[in-house]
Every structure is written in structure tokens, then in C-alpha cells.
Amino acid sequence: TWGGLKPEFSLCGNGQRQSPIDIRGGLAVDLDPVKFSYTDSRFGVIDNGHTVQANIAPGNSIEIGGKRYDLVQFHFHRPSEERIDGRQFEMSVHLVHKDDMGKLAVVGILVEKGQPQVAVQKVWNNLPLEKGEEAAARVPLNLDELLPADRRYFTYMGSLTTPPCSEDVRWVVMRQPVSMSPDQIELFARMYPMNARPVQQAAGRRILQSQ
Numbered sequence: 090t091w092g093g094l095k096p097e098f099s100l101c102g103n104g105q106r107q108s109p110i111d112i113r114g115g116l117a118v119d120l121d122p123v124k125f126s127y128t129d130s131r132f133g134v135i136d137n138g139h140t141v142q143a144n145i146a147p148g149n150s151i152e153i154g155g156k157r158y159d160l161v162q163f164h165f166h167r168p169s170e171e172r173i174d175g176r177q178f179e180m181s182v183h184l185v186h187k188d189d190m191g192k193l194a195v196v197g198i199l200v201e202k203g204q205p206q207v208a209v210q211k212v213w214n215n216l217p218l219e220k221g222e223e224a225a226a227r228v229p230l231n232l233d234e235l236l237p238a239d240r241r242y243f244t245y246m247g248s249l250t251t252p253p254c255s256e257d258v259r260w261v262v263m264r265q266p267v268s269m270s271p272d273q274i275e276l277f278a279r280m281y282p283m284n285a286r287p288v289q290q291a292a293g294r295r296i297l298q299s300q
Contacts, residue, residue, distance in 0.1 A: 091252050101254035107289035108247030108260060109170035115243050115298035122240055122299070123196070123261055124152040127160070129229040134215045135222065139251065140164045140284055141277065143212050144223065149232065151186055151194065153244075153261060158186030158194040163232070167277055169199050170250055170285045171262050173243075178266055179274050181285075182209075182235065183250075193249070194259040198235065203268025208234040213276055239265035245296045250286045264298065 092102020100107070131146040142164040149160035162185050169181035180200035187193055200206075208230060217224035241264045248256040 091254065094252070098252045098254065100248065100256060101252055104248055104254055104256050105292055106246050106248055106256045106294060107254060108250050108258065109172070109286060109288055110245070110247065110291045110294075110296075111172040111175060111288050112243050112245075112262060112296055113174055113291070115296040117298050117300050120242075120244070120297060120299040121154070123242060125233065125236060125240075126150045126152070127232040127236075129231045131226065132212075132215075132230050133223040133225050134212055134217060135224070136217060136220045136280070138220055140166065140281060141212065141216065143230070145230070145232075151196065151261075153194060153259070156188055156194075158188045158192075160232070161185050161187055165277055165281075166250075166285045167274070167281055167283065168285050170288075171197050171199065172288060173199070173262075173264075180269065180277065182267075184232065192257065192259070193255075194261065197260060197262040198237065199263065199266040200269050200274070201266045202271055202274065205270040205273060206235065206267060208232060209269055209273055213273065235267065237263050237265035237267050239263075241265070241299045243296055243298045245294055247294075 144162045167180045169178035178199040182198040184196040215226040243262045247260045
């Protein structure tokens with residue numbers, strides 16, 4: 090229904106490269122690793138009405154395909170929006186990056202139940218009392234703590250998963266999930282029991298996977 094709400098949301102209904110997708114049949118090729126340049130950073134936490142989002146101070150970036158993208162924010166979905174061979178995970182984390190031309194690259198991290206996640210707990214510890222108000226965190230955050238040890242990934246072209254569903258977004262989904270404790274997952278579930286967009290048609294788009 091998003092596509093019918095506003096003209097600028099039309100891609101949500103008629104786009105050809107929409108996200109998320111069920112990742113199947115990735116072509117295994119020799120891709121360069123994603124170069125993560127994350128450091129201790131100040132951040133703020135906001136509950137924007139459809140997820141919990143952490144806005145990150147400048148100074149963090151990734152490099153993929155010879156292009157640099159600066160980290161802007163990351164946020165959470167429950168259950169995971171992406172699926173791998175039909176499997177849906179407990180949650181997903183989307184790290185949104187932007188290059189100097191305004192093009193977006195989103196790193197998706199899948200979450201399963203397990204050990205507590207240090208970086209996520211720092212976000213939960215700084216939740217604001219009111220929706221729409223950003224709370225400045227008391228401690229810095231290093232998102233290296235959130236990344237899986239195995240940095241192999243899937244990549245494809247897609248879109249934002251919330252309106253306006255803009256396309257031409259480079260997606261990088263880490264193949265290895267990370268863990269969050271049941272308590273950490275339950276805390277988010279009490280605020281947002283379900284905020285995942287349904288899977289969209291892959292529509293023949295090419296999915297590559299690093300070896």
C-alpha cells in the first residue's frame with residue numbers, strides 16, 4: 090500500500106529492484122573484500138516510530154568496488170528482512186552508507202540468538218524516553234564489534250526497504266550471522282514485534298557472492 094500513499098512513494102509499488110529479497114543462487118566469484126574503516130565514534134539514538142536508529146558521527150566508512158561510502162546510521166528490523174535460501178533470522182541490522190554523490194550502500198547483518206552483542210547493548214543503554222527525540226550516548230561505539238568474523242558477503246542492487254523505496258542502492262549482506270542474547274532481542278521485540286518489509290521479487294537480478 091505504500092506506493093499509493095504519495096506520488097513520491099510510487100517505486101514501492103512499481104519498482105523493479107526492490108528490497109529485501111530472498112537471497113538464492115548467488116554466483117560465487119572472486120570479489121574484493123569490503124574494507125571496513127570503523128573507529129570509536131560518538132553516536133545518538135532515536136526511536137523514529139518504525140525502528141530504533143543510531144546516528145553515527147563522521148569518520149567511519151567502507152570501501153567496495155573501489156568506491157568509498159561514509160557511514161551515516163544503522164537501524165534494526167525484526168524479524169530479518171533478508172532471507173538466505175528461504176531462511177529468515179531473528180533480526181537484521183542495516184548499516185547505511187553514502188558516497189559523495191549521494192549514492193547509498195547498505196551493509197546487512199543477520200542476527201541469531203546466542204551470546205550478548207556488546208555494540209547493540211550500548212545502543213539499548215542509550216534509548217531515549219520519547220519517540221522522535223535523539224539521545225546522545227554517554228560512551229563511544231566501535232562498529233567493528235558488530236561485524237562477523239567471516240567477512241564473506243552477498244551483493245546485489247536493490248532499494249531502501251521503507252518509503253520512498255529509492256532504488257540504485259548497493260546491498261552487501263554478510264553471509265555469517267552475528268548473535269544477540271534472547272534478552273536483547275526481546276527488548277527490541279517489545280517495542281517493534283514486527284517491522285520487516287515482506288520479501289520482494291528478485292526479478293532476475295544478479296546476486297554475487299564472495300568466496
